[in-house]
Amino acid sequence: MRKTTKLLMIVASLTLIILYFVPFWKISLLAPQYPEYPDGLQIRIGLTSLTGGGEHHLEIIDLLNHYIGMRTLPKELPDFSILPYYVALMILFGLISVAVGDLILKKRRLEVINLVLIEMWVSFFAIIGIAGIWGFYLRGYEYAHNLDMSSPLAKAVLGMNYEPPLIGSKQLLNITAQSLPDIGGYILFLSFALGSAAFFYELISYIKYCRRKKEQ
Amino acid sequence: MKKKAIGRFGLILSLLLMSSSFMVMGCQSKGGGIGASDAASQVYVRPGTHDKFYAFLSGGFNGQLLVYGLPSTRLLKMIPVFTVGAENGYGHSEETKALLNTSFGFIPWGDSHHPQLSKTHGVPDGRWVFINENNTPRIARINLKTFETEEIIEIPNSGGNHPSPFITQDSEYLLAGTRFSVPIPNVDTPYKDYKEKFKGTMSFIRADKPGKMEVEFQILLPGFDYDIARAGKGPSHGWFFVSCYNTEQSPTWKERNASKNDKDYIAAINWKKAKGCVAAGKAKNMPATYYHNYMDPGSRIAKSVKKTSVKVLSPDDCPGIVYYLPTPKSPHGVNVDPTGEYIVGSGKLSAAFTVHSFSKMIKAIENKAFSKTVYGIPVIKYEAVMAGEVQGGMKKPVCLGPLHTEFDGKGYAYTSCFLSNNVIKWKLGEWKVVDQIRTYYNIGHLMIPGGDSSKPFGKYLIAMNKTTKDRFLPTGPELAHAGQLIDISGEKMKLLSEFPELGEPHYAQALPAELVEPNSLRIYKLKENTHPHAVKSEKEALAKGKNGVVRDGNTVHIYLTTIRSHFKPDNIEGVKMGDTVYFHVTNLEQDWDVPHGFAIMGNQNVELLIMPGETRSTKWIPQKAGVYPFYCTDFCSALHQEMQGYVRVSG
Known part of the structure; x- marks a missing residue:
């Protein structure tokens, strides 16, 4: 494996460790009667928990949403017991692909295996990513649609869509909801970009190697 | 001289x-001051901005x-x-x-x-x-x-x-x-x-x-x-x-x-x-x-x-x-x-x-x-x-x-x-x-x-x-x-x-x-509230005595919680004529500027205003048997008017 590829893969894998410490997504709710939170009341999503953007944010959001009949924000989700393992897997897989490429496959002609390993890492990343977004969408849908019909406003708002946006900004009655990556989200993009760069670098190098071989 | x-x-x-x-x-003129608009601009504090x-x-x-x-x-x-x-x-x-x-x-x-x-x-x-x-x-x-x-x-x-x-x-x-x-x-x-x-x-x-x-x-x-x-x-x-x-x-x-x-x-x-x-x-x-x-x-x-x-x-x-x-x-x-x-x-x-x-x-x-x-x-x-x-x-x-x-x-x-x-x-x-x-x-x-x-x-x-x-x-x-x-x-x-x-x-x-x-403080922290009659959740309130009502001889302690926009408990029973009643109201809110109030009909006392995270108590001696409404006196939400309850006083 080439030095550059190696470096890119190691960095791509290890940066993922940061995800265990910072949330990767945030939903901010901005309401006119909350001037004290200029960045909104925030739900921050991490690998193992939902946290508030500050002390009491989640309680306040629950209180605001209870009129509509939204369930209280979950302390536990099945996702939280799976996500840390996925990320661990990505870190390990990335490092193993480097180790395999470096230690075992020193012969140039087997270099295609390197390429396949990295390709697998990138694809795996993408699949988890898409699955994650799908899961996020489902959670959001459930949060917005599984209303407690005995709550004061549930019937009044029936048919209105209270789902927070997947990404971007959306007006929900008096509240502007923003859904955007948190620090961990940018780490994910960075890691994916580095992995992809490693793949393309390795691919181009491999093509060049094949051409050279052909010419010989 | x-x-x-x-x-x-x-x-x-x-x-x-x-x-x-x-x-x-x-013989002085009564206005006394500088040009009105000049003075006005010096004391004008734009809406939404603070004084110095x-x-x-x-x-x-x-x-x-x-x-x-x-x-x-x-x-x-x-x-x-x-x-x-x-x-x-x-x-x-x-x-x-x-x-x-x-x-x-x-x-x-x-x-x-x-x-x-x-x-x-x-x-x-x-x-x-x-x-x-x-x-x-x-x-x-x-x-x-x-x-x-x-x-x-x-x-x-x-x-x-x-x-x-x-x-x-x-x-x-x-x-x-x-x-x-x-x-x-x-x-x-x-x-x-x-x-x-x-x-x-x-x-x-x-x-x-x-x-x-x-x-x-x-x-x-x-x-x-x-x-x-x-x-x-x-x-x-x-x-x-x-x-x-x-x-x-x-x-x-x-x-x-x-x-x-x-x-x-x-x-x-x-x-x-x-x-x-x-x-x-x-x-x-x-x-x-x-x-x-x-x-x-x-x-x-x-x-x-x-x-x-x-x-x-x-x-x-x-x-x-x-x-x-x-x-x-x-x-x-x-x-x-x-x-x-x-x-x-x-x-x-x-x-x-x-x-x-x-x-x-x-x-x-x-x-x-x-x-x-x-x-x-x-x-x-x-x-x-x-x-x-x-x-x-x-x-x-x-x-x-x-x-x-x-x-x-x-x-x-x-x-x-x-x-x-x-x-x-x-x-x-x-x-x-x-x-x-x-x-x-x-x-x-x-x-x-x-x-x-x-x-x-x-x-x-x-x-x-x-x-x-x-x-x-x-x-x-x-x-x-x-x-x-x-x-x-x-x-x-x-x-x-x-x-x-x-x-x-x-x-x-x-x-x-x-x-x-x-x-300037915004709320009192509920978890730091050491009031002996504080209840930190609705569950805790209802678990006190019989649905929040604790009798001690002729003294009755009623444990109430407030959070938008209800009291818990809100249909209170077990009070008898001759009782001295203490309402202990804990405001469970942890949000800025959401006090709740408490007042009960005929109380020879005043209301309570309870800040978020705080517990306040008031004494009430019912004068006759009947049903007494109580309610939140501080407009707290769109459903403030619904924030009410009853105390039944039996003869």
Whole structure:
């Protein structure tokens, strides 16, 4: 494996460790009667928990949403017991692909295996990513649609869509909801970009190697 | 010639006193001010933006403390201090009523006079504001994080706590002097024994330990009346200066009999030396009953502690702690300039008022330049201590009935003149009046932000007037007192605006908002609530006894929670006629500005206002069987009207 590829893969894998410490997504709710939170009341999503953007944010959001009949924000989700393992897997897989490429496959002609390993890492990343977004969408849908019909406003708002946006900004009655990556989200993009760069670098190098071989 | 002038002045003065009048300003225009739009722009605070200063005005006979913003003069809050607050249950709720306990029992009213901000290095620091109660001698501490009264201490051996609570430059002590001398100990005494039996006391109250205010010691003084006090600062730190009137020692018709002497005194008290004598065991323990009430920060429940003795120090046992500075005539205000060198004594019946020099005083004491002794206390020769006289007399600009002085930190002093209805600005050291401005009407105290401190913040002056007359739309015989905001940033004083006050502000204090605003609390933390009757969740409330109702003989405790927009429990059963019911309401909210209220029909008590995270309790004795609605009194959400419940009372 080439030095550059190696470096890119190691960095791509290890940066993922940061995800265990910072949330990767945030939903901010901005309401006119909350001037004290200029960045909104925030739900921050991490690998193992939902946290508030500050002390009491989640309680306040629950209180605001209870009129509509939204369930209280979950302390536990099945996702939280799976996500840390996925990320661990990505870190390990990335490092193993480097180790395999470096230690075992020193012969140039087997270099295609390197390429396949990295390709697998990138694809795996993408699949988890898409699955994650799908899961996020489902959670959001459930949060917005599984209303407690005995709550004061549930019937009044029936048919209105209270789902927070997947990404971007959306007006929900008096509240502007923003859904955007948190620090961990940018780490994910960075890691994916580095992995992809490693793949393309390795691919181009491999093509060049094949051409050279052909010419010989 | 001079005598004649004084005689003539006396005649005019008595006329003025009789009519407390407008003679002097008869031909002045009434508007008094700079161009209206110019002034308006200087006090205009754009909606949604904040004032630059917090101002704390005493409520006088309403017993409370008023919080205003400057320069807008918008009223922000009235903090209940010595008078019960029907609005939030202060003094009525089980948690707060102990704050108003005294050796005379529970007292629902007080007369609050002089706010004093805590100071560090002689400058307001924004931690607390203290205020005195004049009628039943007490001092309160208000926390500027919560804007709530947290502590009140009663002053023993005092009759009228007027020269109080004046603070030292690092908030070590508050001085509380007696206005009316009384027999000490206070036992049945004929008035003819006034001179022998009636005494004054100066109490030194430890102020820098919240929750632990204490009367550390008292100095016993002759039976004069004591009016206003100020601590020294800088070079004069370690001293207090107290104005004395009725040095004639008359118990009766004081209006006349206490106005006979040409000069009364300012007492200079060396409290550091007195403290040394107390430490050396020279003070006597005297039996005395008084109360110390303070609020525990976790439970937010006030407790009363009854005290049974006080240390009293006689100047006879500790010579050199008190000197008298002769000061004409019945001095009211005494004010120490920012450098600590000048002591301004406002002789309210005098044509000119006197400024004493601290350094001259020290020299006079060294040289024993005394004219006589009074009750063993040396009286310093007038010339040996006087630094200058400010002539406000018959020549213009006039200052008749000088009362109080504040400073701008630029070398100028500002004195309120009750009779001539104006404020004069004069130069320290030169004693020359350089400017004056009309006030409406009969100004009492005046206040400059930090104007009593080592480093005045300046910029504005508030004139607190005693009569209002035609200044506002009339509201029947009883009128709000008028306050006037004056710009003192330039050479000439300019009247900016006028505002109605509540009660009767005597004195005020102000400081820049940035010293207070960032520390202002938004909520009480529910998890830090240690109230024994707190319930931290609805589940916990319902688990108490039978659905939140706990019976203990004829006493019933009902545990309630509030959160938008319901009580839990809300259909209460198990109360019987003859029961005494306590509602313990915990506000589960942890969101800013979401208090809930609690009121129940027919309660011979007041409502509760419960801040987020707080527990408050109220007592209720049902009068007959039936169903009693209760509800939230503070509009809390779109479903506030639904926030209600019932208590069933069975026969």
